Amino acid sequence: MNSRALKLAGALLGSSLLLGGCWDRVEIDQRNFVIGVAIDEPLRPEQPSDSQAKDKYRVTFQIVVPSSLKAGQTQSGGGSKKAYYNVTVQEKSMSSLYAKLALRTSRVPFMEHLKTIIVSSKMAQSPEGLNAMFDFFLREYDMRRSAHVIVSKGEARKLLELNIPNEPMSAIYLNVFDRNRRSSSFIVPQVRIGDVHENLLRFETFVLPEVSVIGKEEAAFNNAAIIDGRTNRMVGSLSNLEVQSLNFMRDAVKGGIVGFKFEGKSSAFQIDKASRTIEVTNRDPDRLTFKIKVSVDGTLNETGALDDFTDPAVIERIEQSVSRTIKSRCENTAELILRKIKKDAIGLGAYLNRNHYRLWQKVENNWETGENLLSRVSLQVEVKTRMRRSGNIGKIRRE
Amino acid sequence: MKPFDYADAKIRTREMAITLSSIVFGVGVLTMPRMLAEATKSSDAWISIVIAGAVALLLAWIASRLTVRFPGKTFYEYTSAVISKPIASAVTAAFVAYYIGFTSYETRMIANISKQYLFERTPVEVIAIAFLVVIAYSASGTQISLLRLNVLFLPIVLAILLFVLVASTDLFDAENLKPLFITKPLDIANGSKESVFSFLGFEMVLFYAVHMRQPAKAPVASAIGVLIPVALYLLVYLMVIGVFNNEGAANIQYPTVELAKEIELPGEFFERFESLFFTIWIMTVFNTASMSVNVSLHCLRSMFPSLKKHAAVIGIIPLVYIVSLTPQTVGEIQALGQSLSYSGTALVGLVPVSLLVIAKARGLKGNE
Numbered sequence: 231m232n233s234r235a236l237k238l239a240g241a242l243l244g245s246s247l248l249l250g251g252c253w254d255r256v257e258i259d260q261r262n263f264v265i266g267v268a269i270d271e272p273l274r275p276e277q278p279s280d281s282q283a284k285d286k287y288r289v290t291f292q293i294v295v296p297s298s299l300k301a302g303q304t305q306s307g308g309g310s311k312k313a314y315y316n317v318t319v320q321e322k323s324m325s326s327l328y329a330k331l332a333l334r335t336s337r338v339p340f341m342e343h344l345k346t347i348i349v350s351s352k353m354a355q356s357p358e359g360l361n362a363m364f365d366f367f368l369r370e371y372d373m374r375r376s377a378h379v380i381v382s383k384g385e386a387r388k389l390l391e392l393n394i395p396n397e398p399m400s401a402i403y404l405n406v407f408d409r410n411r412r413s414s415s416f417i418v419p420q421v422r423i424g425d426v427h428e429n430l431l432r433f434e435t436f437v438l439p440e441v442s443v444i445g446k447e448e449a450a451f452n453n454a455a456i457i458d459g460r461t462n463r464m465v466g467s468l469s470n471l472e473v474q475s476l477n478f479m480r481d482a483v484k485g486g487i488v489g490f491k492f493e494g495k496s497s498a499f500q501i502d503k504a505s506r507t508i509e510v511t512n513r514d515p516d517r518l519t520f521k522i523k524v525s526v527d528g529t530l531n532e533t534g535a536l537d538d539f540t541d542p543a544v545i546e547r548i549e550q551s552v553s554r555t556i557k558s559r560c561e562n563t564a565e566l567i568l569r570k571i572k573k574d575a576i577g578l579g580a581y582l583n584r585n586h587y588r589l590w591q592k593v594e595n596n597w598e599t600g601e602n603l604l605s606r607v608s609l610q611v612e613v614k615t616r617m618r619r620s621g622n623i624g625k626i627r628r629e
Numbered sequence: 630m631k632p633f634d635y636a637d638a639k640i641r642t643r644e645m646a647i648t649l650s651s652i653v654f655g656v657g658v659l660t661m662p663r664m665l666a667e668a669t670k671s672s673d674a675w676i677s678i679v680i681a682g683a684v685a686l687l688l689a690w691i692a693s694r695l696t697v698r699f700p701g702k703t704f705y706e707y708t709s710a711v712i713s714k715p716i717a718s719a720v721t722a723a724f725v726a727y728y729i730g731f732t733s734y735e736t737r738m739i740a741n742i743s744k745q746y747l748f749e750r751t752p753v754e755v756i757a758i759a760f761l762v763v764i765a766y767s768a769s770g771t772q773i774s775l776l777r778l779n780v781l782f783l784p785i786v787l788a789i790l791l792f793v794l795v796a797s798t799d800l801f802d803a804e805n806l807k808p809l810f811i812t813k814p815l816d817i818a819n820g821s822k823e824s825v826f827s828f829l830g831f832e833m834v835l836f837y838a839v840h841m842r843q844p845a846k847a848p849v850a851s852a853i854g855v856l857i858p859v860a861l862y863l864l865v866y867l868m869v870i871g872v873f874n875n876e877g878a879a880n881i882q883y884p885t886v887e888l889a890k891e892i893e894l895p896g897e898f899f900e901r902f903e904s905l906f907f908t909i910w911i912m913t914v915f916n917t918a919s920m921s922v923n924v925s926l927h928c929l930r931s932m933f934p935s936l937k938k939h940a941a942v943i944g945i946i947p948l949v950y951i952v953s954l955t956p957q958t959v960g961e962i963q964a965l966g967q968s969l970s971y972s973g974t975a976l977v978g979l980v981p982v983s984l985l986v987i988a989k990a991r992g993l994k995g996n997e
Binding site: 585 | 745746747748749750751752755804807808811873874876877879880887890891893901
């Protein structure tokens, strides 16, 4: 053997050492894709053992079953096998839960495709706050900041157990609701776990969708959970009309229907476009006054009245009626939030911080805590409605 | 293995500009938004970036004026002419030490971040060695081929980075940039100090200008070479603040990586967009590191002409490896980065200026 061949052999041997060193290889079929997580309070047996007494969380992981996912797509309707299964474990911290999951499943848990994190309202109200639960989800490198966070009315696990006829996995079903905001103004905008992190860092109170289970096949995104930005606990809940008003005040309406009365007949107005602006009209910290201007564009969607809907006078009356309805709902909701819940779900503090920084510095420390200046804020709502169209028909019948 | 011989061993002004900007654009892009967000309030650190960029521009201009005075001469040659051989040797040795430290820091950063996001179980030591083996190979080639590698890589890097920025506009919220102008001037200055390290690297014009076909155009090349990274850093910073807001950016270890992770394009394939981002990022750090090994190699050989190239590489690489693995924790790595940034700023801030002043005072010019 000459020296050239020796050199070549040496180089090949050396490179085989480096190329073979793949420590991190995990084949895709050896992974357990976790797509949903539901966090509940632990179950306490009659006489808990020492280890069980310390448990803080009972967490359900939703894991994809890829083979039945494929089968479900080809056979129409006859999917007897589910495309997921749920594993519930109980432990004292999130990361030990995750480790415990590895004891129960044959494959390596893999959280990168996590879509939905559900927290039961009981857990959200617990004194520990969301930060203790979410630290793991934000710190772990696999995780994305894009998983959606929702609060469940009642047991969170129930939401993952839903069997939705047209969606193979309930975690994905719960993830896609945000796009329905175009057809309903009652849905709270999606909140990503990254948003939660940023809100917690800024001490800003925020709103999470609160979802309830209906039967075995449906969930309803009809409520909102208000999370205090300082204690990170759920401090209140809003029902659907209040959610709609809050959406108007937070500039989060993309579409949907406003029901109103026109000449005593119940009617509906479809929103095409809505926007809002905020102004501070009184800058005295003790008597802060805000004016929220909402402007709504839309179409007459349904009415029992038999007027001429091309007549400008009629259009104006309809517009005023819609405006009055939205205005009074917003004012009632603002009253509830400012005087009863006393937390800044509307985002007035964030508005001050960003647009009136000097004023904000004066009130910051007594905003939601201390003197609670927020509860003394007066809020005026002004709504301007434009009815652009009246739909396909003139009247439904002649008088 | 025989290095490929180029028929044309000179580079154009444009290629020099590309080279400098790809040296400057390195590890800093991952950490700089966080350090700036920590130092300042709201989105005010854009002022810090502009100030640091202006300082870098001025220093780059001074360094390139110096090379214009001595066309066709290497760093050691013209420094010896200006400040005598012994002092020139000391200055060159200081640069060699700085570049060895700098490469060690880059190696450690790349090993750490790759471990964090890509190879969870592969030891840092192995990642560092794999990286350094490739660096050793590229740094021992001809200088001109290294320069051309930059020209090859930078367009890819720019394209992917701009794509990351465009794709994140979906999550960008301009409200996060407000309120404006609320940071104290001292904190702004502090932010500039933090970002200056990210702009170091342009001083390599001192060593590479000798390869320029039109050495008189070195100032233009170095100005462009600084302005491209300044603009990129500004865009990345504003995008990070717009997406995560100031507090979020200050509390995310590598905000730019998270930005790339946030991107979700329709179609399942691009859900893991950060893998593409890591590819280009490793490409630019590779460029920066191999250039700095190459510079220290040539500095050594200009001082000791009898030193063989391969012997020098075999000496430098293990040293880099040992230094890069010395820090044990994230805090210690940051401390290494800090001390390097101070010594680098001192070297780059003082040496070219004083050389230029002395050369002017003594009326020295290389072409006479």
